[in-house]
Amino acid sequence: xxxxxxTERRTAxxxxxxxxxxxxxxxxxxxxxxxxxxxxxxxxxxxxGALYHHVASKDDLLAAATDDLIAHxxxxxxxxxxxxxxxxxxxxxxxxxxxxxxxxxSVLSRDPWQYAVVRxxxxxxxxxxxxxxxxxxxxxxxxxxxxxxxGLASQHASRARLFPPGADQTALRDVALRSIAARWxxxxxxxxxFVREVAKILPDHDDREQFLGxxxxxxxxxxxxxxxxxxxxxxxxxx
Amino acid sequence: xxxxxxTERRTAxxxxxxxxxxxxxxxxxxxxxxxxxxxxxxxxxxxxGALYHHVASKDDLLAAATDDLIAHxxxxxxxxxxxxxxxxxxxxxxxxxxxxxxxxxSVLSRDPWQYAVVRxxxxxxxxxxxxxxxxxxxxxxxxxxxxxxxGLASQHASRARLFPPGADQTALRDVALRSIAARWxxxxxxxxxFVREVAKILPDHDDREQFLGxxxxxxxxxxxxxxxxxxxxxxxxxx
DNA sequence: GACACGAATGGAACGCCGTTCCAAGACGAT
DNA sequence: ATCGTCTTGGAACGGCGTTCCATTCGTGTC
Numbered sequence: 001x002x003x004x005x006x007t008e009r010r011t012a013x014x015x016x017x018x019x020x021x022x023x024x025x026x027x028x029x030x031x032x033x034x035x036x037x038x039x040x041x042x043x044x045x046x047x048x049g050a051l052y053h054h055v056a057s058k059d060d061l062l063a064a065a066t067d068d069l070i071a072h073x074x075x076x077x078x079x080x081x082x083x084x085x086x087x088x089x090x091x092x093x094x095x096x097x098x099x100x101x102x103x104x105x106s107v108l109s110r111d112p113w114q115y116a117v118v119r120x121x122x123x124x125x126x127x128x129x130x131x132x133x134x135x136x137x138x139x140x141x142x143x144x145x146x147x148x149x150x151g152l153a154s155q156h157a158s159r160a161r162l163f164p165p166g167a168d169q170t171a172l173r174d175v176a177l178r179s180i181a182a183r184w185x186x187x188x189x190x191x192x193x194f195v196r197e198v199a200k201i202l203p204d205h206d207d208r209e210q211f212l213g214x215x216x217x218x219x220x221x222x223x224x225x226x227x228x229x230x231x232x233x234x235x236x237x238x239x
Numbered sequence: 240x241x242x243x244x245x246t247e248r249r250t251a252x253x254x255x256x257x258x259x260x261x262x263x264x265x266x267x268x269x270x271x272x273x274x275x276x277x278x279x280x281x282x283x284x285x286x287x288g289a290l291y292h293h294v295a296s297k298d299d300l301l302a303a304a305t306d307d308l309i310a311h312x313x314x315x316x317x318x319x320x321x322x323x324x325x326x327x328x329x330x331x332x333x334x335x336x337x338x339x340x341x342x343x344x345s346v347l348s349r350d351p352w353q354y355a356v357v358r359x360x361x362x363x364x365x366x367x368x369x370x371x372x373x374x375x376x377x378x379x380x381x382x383x384x385x386x387x388x389x390g391l392a393s394q395h396a397s398r399a400r401l402f403p404p405g406a407d408q409t410a411l412r413d414v415a416l417r418s419i420a421a422r423w424x425x426x427x428x429x430x431x432x433f434v435r436e437v438a439k440i441l442p443d444h445d446d447r448e449q450f451l452g453x454x455x456x457x458x459x460x461x462x463x464x465x466x467x468x469x470x471x472x473x474x475x476x477x478x
Numbered sequence: 479g480a481c482a483c484g485a486a487t488g489g490a491a492c493g494c495c496g497t498t499c500c501a502a503g504a505c506g507a508t
Numbered sequence: 509a510t511c512g513t514c515t516t517g518g519a520a521c522g523g524c525g526t527t528c529c530a531t532t533c534g535t536g537t538c
Contacts, residue, residue, distance in 0.1 A: 009503060009516060036495065047517025049498080058496065109348055109393035110400075113419055118426075118434055125433030137452065139437050139444065144453030147390030154348035154389050161349075180352055187357075194364030195357055198378050205378065213376065214383030221460030248487060248532065276525065286488025288527080293486095297525065 010046060016054045019044065020064050024101070027065070031164030032103045032157075063114045066107040070116040073097055074123040083130035084219055087145070090123055091215045094149055095208060098156040105157025109150055121146055133222055134229040141222055148218060152211055177203045249285060255293045258283065259303045263340070266304065270403030271342045271396075302353045305346040309355040312336055313362040322369035323458055326384070329362055330454045333388055334447060337395040344396030348389055360385055372461055373468040380461055387457060391450055416442045 022043050026035050037048040037058070044051075055061045073093035080086035098105055108117060125142040133141050163172045184192070184199035261282050265274050276287040276297070283290075294300045312332035319325035337344055347356060364381040372380050402411045423431070423438035 013515075037497080038495085041517080047519090048496085049500090049518070050516045052497075053515060109390075109397070111397050112394050118423070118431075121437070122431050122434045125437065129433060138433075139440060140449050140452035141456060142433070142437075143449055144387065144456050147394070147450075147453060148383065148387045149390065150393050151348075151386030151389035151391075154393050155351050155386070158348070158350050184357070192357075192361050194368060194377075194381070195361045198360070198364065198381075201378060210379050210382055211386075213379035214386060217380060217383050217460035217464060218456060219460070220463040221456035221458070224459040224463055225456060252486075275523085277523090280488080286490095287525085288489070288529090289487045291526075 014044065014046065014050060014054055016064070019051060019054055020061065020068065023061055024065050024068070027103045028101055029165060031166075032106060032160060033164070035103075059110070062103075062107045063111070063116065066104050066114070067116040067119070069097055069101055069104060070094075070108075070119055074119050077123055077127075083127040086127045087124070087131075087219060088212070088215060090120075090127070091149065091212065094120070095152065095211050098153055102156045102160030105153035105155070105160070108153045109157065112150075117146070120149065128222065131222060132226045132229075134226070137225055137229075141225065145218055148214060152214075174203065177205075253283065253285065253289060253293055255303065258290060258293055259300065259307060262300055263304050263307070266342045267340055268404060270405075271345060271399060272403070274342075298349070301342075301346045302350070302355065305343050305353070306355040306358070308336055308340055308343060309333075309347075309358055313358050316362055316366075322366040325366045326363070326370075326458060327451070327454060329359075329366070330388065330451065331447075333359070334391065334450050337392055341395045341399030344392035344394070344399070347392045348396065351389075356385070359388065367461065370461060371465045371468075373465065376464055376468075380464065384457055387453060391453075413442065416444075 019040070022040060023035055026039060026043065035058075037051055041048040041051060055064075073090065076093050077086050077090035080089050107114075111117075121142055124145045125138065128138050128141045128145070159173075162176065163169060181199040181202040184195050184202070187195060189196060258279070261279060262274055265278060265282065274297075276290055280287040280290060294303070312329065315332050316325050316329035319328050346353075350356075360381055363384045364377065367377050367380050367384070398412075401415065402408060420438040420441040423434050423441070426434060428435060
């Protein structure tokens with residue numbers, strides 16, 4: 001018997017870029033959980049099986065989408081005057097990209113060897129080299145910065161899981177922070193002096209400022225590392 | 240009609256601690272993916288439905304398991320002489336715990352407001368206060384350290400996903416690192432000078448040393464922060 | 479001691495997922 | 509025109525977290 005219910009075949013062929021773009025759009029507009037091969041197939045007016053001819057797996061798809069966006073960030077950082085500036089630009093760029101596409105956080109922290117991460121390490125490492133961090137410490141320093149960024153990434157990822165896109169993000173964030181601060185205030189005071197102190201300023205804090213504050217601490221640490229190395233060379237400026 | 244196939248009811252009652260312990264044991268011995276409510280029910284000789292009377296969801300279960308283990312780490316750090324020592328002990332403790340129970344990494348990075356994370360922030364924050372970091376910067380500093388630790392956590396989590404437990408971990412790690420280094424060496428040299436340099440030392444590096452190196456950088460940054468604040472008080476020692 | 483009733487139990491069922499399979503169309507080379 | 513290869517898309521598979529619910533146990537009340 002013939003299947004007369006079979007739908008028409010598409011005329012224009014599918015392509016990986018096309019699929020990746022559709023995936024990014026779904027992720028941005030409907031959140032991480034909304035990206036399924038069924039949903040993607042519906043949006044591209046095809047079947048889920050067809051997608052597997054262009055994309056090896058869901059992880060492959062997510063890695064490709066993430067790499068697209070991270071590549072854009074590292075390109076920006078490459079054109080800064082001083083290495084410290086470049087490092088800050090890179091950090092800011094990652095922050096803003098995570099803000100706009102928070103699902104990237106999940107992907108970045110899923111596999112530290114994916115190309116998007118290699119891109120970031122390369123970019124960070126080049127700046128650390130130019131900063132004059134001594135050779136053997138360069139790798140440590142670069143991975144420390146990378147770890148810090150990945151930590152940020154996972155925070156953004158769970159923020160996105162908490163409030164999927166659509167609603168007024170800033171309002172939701174405000175409510176959520178207030179409720180967390182309230183919960184923290186109910187904790188045993190003698191065991192949680194710090195957290196209870198923090199709870200007071202939590203609702204008013206600025207994520208971005210806080211992140212850049214962290215970057216500043218690390219940059220200071222790197223400077224200190226370099227100066228200690230220079231001390232060894234007899235170039236102690238403080239004497 | 241009566242169902243004669245129905246199995247016997249258990250005599251000793253279930254409890255949340257019992258369930259959490261069984262979950263930890265499965266996670267440690269068979270890996271993250273092996274923990275399913277079906278597997279857990281089989282191991283505890285019960286049905287999956289019964290578990291939901293003691294545990295709200297899988298996330299709840301994972302959070303409870305993680306909190307158990309993290310609480311142990313923060314308790315250790317609390318009894319150190321100097322705050323810098325305590326910070327290092329905390330970091331070392333987290334590292335070693337992640338090494339033994341790498342699935343914790345996934346859980347920690349899933350939800351930054353779970354109690355295990357609050358425990359860590361409190362512990363970090365107390366040390367940062369004693370270090371004399373100026374008030375307004377304390378929160379930034381604590382979350383920076385937390386971010387760094389979460390970054391480490393996510394790296395461990397994906398290591399665990401890469402090689403589920405059972406096999407010879409160190410041998411597998413060695414092979415994996417060598418293959419990654421080899422892949423990095425095939426990258427376009429002009430665009431990846433740093434990563435290709437790193438590839439040479441990658442197979443021989445020590446994760447733990449590297450992590451502690453990162454902690455050192457951050458501690459240096461914190462010292463620098465404190466000294467700048469003291470400068471403002473006229474206590475500049477370098478003049 | 480009989481009874482009622484809430485809590486605990488455990489197995490079946492639901493809805494969804496990523497992935498695989500494969501019959502059927504499209505199309506270039508011969 | 510015919511064949512072989514690549515692409516398509518829908519159905520099917522196995523497994524997941526979770527929900528549902530008939531059954532059973534333990535306990536307080538009369």
